[in-house]
Amino acid sequence: xxxxxxxxxxxxxxLESLYMTLISSVLAYVIGLPLGIILVVTDNGxxxxxxxxxxxxxxxxxxxxxxxxxxxxxxxxxxxRAIVGTSIGPTxxxxxxxxxxxxFIARLVETSLxxxxxxxxxxxxxxxxxxxxxxxxxxxxxxxxxLILGAAFSVTTILGYSxxxxxxxxxxxxxxxxxxxxxxxxxxxxxxxxxxxxxIVQVFQEIGMRIAKLSDKRK
Amino acid sequence: xxxGTSLIQIRGLSKVFQSSSGDVHVLxxxxxxxxxxxxxxxxxxxxxxxxxxxxxxxxxxxPTQGTVFFDNQDLSALSLKELYKIRQSMGMIFQQFNLLMxxxxxxxVCFPLEIAGIKKKEAEERAYELxxxxxxxxxxxxxxxxxxxxQKQRVAIARALAxxxxxxxxxxxxxxxxxATTQGxxxxxxxxxxxxxxxxxxxxxxxxxxxxxxxxxxIIDNKRIAEVGYVKDIFTKxxxxxxxxxxxxxxxxxxxxxxxxxxxxxxxxxxxxxxxIANMVLEFRQTVNxxxxxxxxxxxxxxxxxxxxxxxxxLMGEKMMAYLRNRGLTVEEVHDFV
Numbered sequence: 001x002x003x004x005x006x007x008x009x010x011x012x013x014x015l016e017s018l019y020m021t022l023i024s025s026v027l028a029y030v031i032g033l034p035l036g037i038i039l040v041v042t043d044n045g046x047x048x049x050x051x052x053x054x055x056x057x058x059x060x061x062x063x064x065x066x067x068x069x070x071x072x073x074x075x076x077x078x079x080x081r082a083i084v085g086t087s088i089g090p091t092x093x094x095x096x097x098x099x100x101x102x103x104f105i106a107r108l109v110e111t112s113l114x115x116x117x118x119x120x121x122x123x124x125x126x127x128x129x130x131x132x133x134x135x136x137x138x139x140x141x142x143x144x145x146x147l148i149l150g151a152a153f154s155v156t157t158i159l160g161y162s163x164x165x166x167x168x169x170x171x172x173x174x175x176x177x178x179x180x181x182x183x184x185x186x187x188x189x190x191x192x193x194x195x196x197x198x199x200i201v202q203v204f205q206e207i208g209m210r211i212a213k214l215s216d217k218r219k
Numbered sequence: 220x221x222x223g224t225s226l227i228q229i230r231g232l233s234k235v236f237q238s239s240s241g242d243v244h245v246l247x248x249x250x251x252x253x254x255x256x257x258x259x260x261x262x263x264x265x266x267x268x269x270x271x272x273x274x275x276x277x278x279x280x281x282p283t284q285g286t287v288f289f290d291n292q293d294l295s296a297l298s299l300k301e302l303y304k305i306r307q308s309m310g311m312i313f314q315q316f317n318l319l320m321x322x323x324x325x326x327x328v329c330f331p332l333e334i335a336g337i338k339k340k341e342a343e344e345r346a347y348e349l350x351x352x353x354x355x356x357x358x359x360x361x362x363x364x365x366x367x368x369x370q371k372q373r374v375a376i377a378r379a380l381a382x383x384x385x386x387x388x389x390x391x392x393x394x395x396x397x398x399a400t401t402q403g404x405x406x407x408x409x410x411x412x413x414x415x416x417x418x419x420x421x422x423x424x425x426x427x428x429x430x431x432x433x434x435x436x437x438i439i440d441n442k443r444i445a446e447v448g449y450v451k452d453i454f455t456k457x458x459x460x461x462x463x464x465x466x467x468x469x470x471x472x473x474x475x476x477x478x479x480x481x482x483x484x485x486x487x488x489x490x491x492x493x494x495x496i497a498n499m500v501l502e503f504r505q506t507v508n509x510x511x512x513x514x515x516x517x518x519x520x521x522x523x524x525x526x527x528x529x530x531x532x533x534l535m536g537e538k539m540m541a542y543l544r545n546r547g548l549t550v551e552e553v554h555d556f557v
Contacts, residue, residue: 117315117317117320119313119315119317120317120318120319120320122279122313122317123311123313123317123318123375124330124334125279125306126277126279126306126309126310126311126388127306127307127310127311127330127331127334127378127382128302128303128304128305128306128307128331128334128335129303129334130303133334137330137333137334138319141319141321141322142319142320142321144321145321215321216321217320217321217322217323217362217363217364218320218321218362218364219364
């Protein structure tokens with residue numbers, strides 16, 4: 001089974017999975033991070049309470065999060081086509097991954113930022129810091145270790161989602177596992193893809209935890 | 220201690236918080252003048268509204284009614300931007316220190332300077348200067364988690380001083396510290412007031428803090444100012460119930476006081492725990508009546524207070540008070556209880 005063709009296919013799948021995961025993670029953070037910040041800032045006890053906006057945003061995020069990813073994957077095909085021009089392949093898969101991951105990243109960011117001591121924010125206000133300065137000079141840096149842990153969790157979750165996209169021709173290791181392992185009963189290939197996925201998850205999780213620990217100055 | 224014109228004027232200030240169970244009145248019709256260069260205490264039991272009051276001074280809490288004039292500027296008339304600017308001339312320190320945990324000491328002190336738009340190099344020079352002032356030059360690159368409570372509060376003080384404020388607001392700044400550390404922090408505040416002439420407002424529930432550093436004090440009780448005056452007057456002649464409760468925490472016993480020559484002895488930790496009253500009685504061969512006593516032995520130092528009834532002989536009374544003063548105790552004659 002380890003003929004050059006299979007090896008090449010697995011290597012390509014591995015790279016495709018990494019590509020989808022990393023690009024999707026970055027884009028999902030571009031959307032999710034500001035949303036998370038808005039959730040915290042507009043919260044009742046936040047630095048700029050806006051109950052209406054907070055409730056509407058919260059509801060949209062909950063709605064998106066309650067749609068099973070496989071359903072979302074199929075539902076957004078027209079959007080994917082409109083943006084990428086096709087609905088199959090690794091690049092096309094980035095669209096549903098970003099749409100699926102942004103809401104939970106927003107919630108993760110929200111949770112991390114809410115851990116920041118209210119007293120420290122109050123101290124910054126007493127020094128005449130504006131809300132914008134409080135966000136980028138106090139809340140984000142103080143929540144840094146927790147945000148990094150959240151990012152490691154997000155990347156591994158997105159990797160899991162990306163494997164699922166194999167069902168609709170998304171490319172990557174998941175695609176190989178479904179085509180060879182599931183449809184053609186080639187259990188050995190399926191096992192190898194699973195092992196590769198496990199390795200990627202382990203590596204990302206470990207790196208995230210180490211950076212978080214190193215960057216945390218609380219102990 | 221140069222005191223003069225009013226730096227902070229509180230006029231008809233009320234604060235109401237809205238809660239699900241209706242309006243909660245926290246402060247009602249507060250009027251106060253805090254003078255330039257003084258150390259002013261605001262004391263009250265917990266829940267009396269003093270923390271809200273101090274937050275109204277820099278408009279972290281907006282008064283529901285009334286206003287605050289700071290340096291002759293009506294804070295309620297300022298735009299948000301002007302308010303940010305004026306807050307830079309009001310330092311604040313807190314019970315829980317509220318340092319940025321992910322920044323080292325130096326960068327914590329630089330923080331208000333960053334906000335004021337000061338260049339990094341200049342800010343660091345200023346921060347080193349301030350750390351020297353609070354005696355923490357060697358900790359510049361340590362993180363707050365590596366410091367003791369007293370050291371953290373010193374960093375907070377350095378940070379509050381960064382932008383050369385006109386006032387420092389202290390919200391229960393020593394309540395999380397042990398007695399010895401409290402002494403150190405209070406001494407530092409006193410020194411800052413003395414050397415830099417910065418007005419200091421101290422919010423506390425501890426009479427010993429007021430007694431240690433404040434010149435004037437306002438007693439806040441049940442949402443209102445009960446009494447304002449010089450600390451020594453309020454200590455010797457508290458006129459309101461609220462003041463009496465604070466001067467003599469065991470309120471009921473106060474009512475049993477009789478006789479008109481009593482003296483109050485304060486143990487502030489500067490004397491060691493020795494039987495000072497018994498020694499005095501042995502020395503003068505004259506009995507005294509202990510009317511009230513509440514002392515603690517902390518780390519071999521005595522804290523608390525004792526009220527004794529002096530002998531009728533006036534001269535003997537003076538001698539006894541002198542004896543006690545020589546032992547490093549704060550002694551004052553008190554009368555007109557009840």
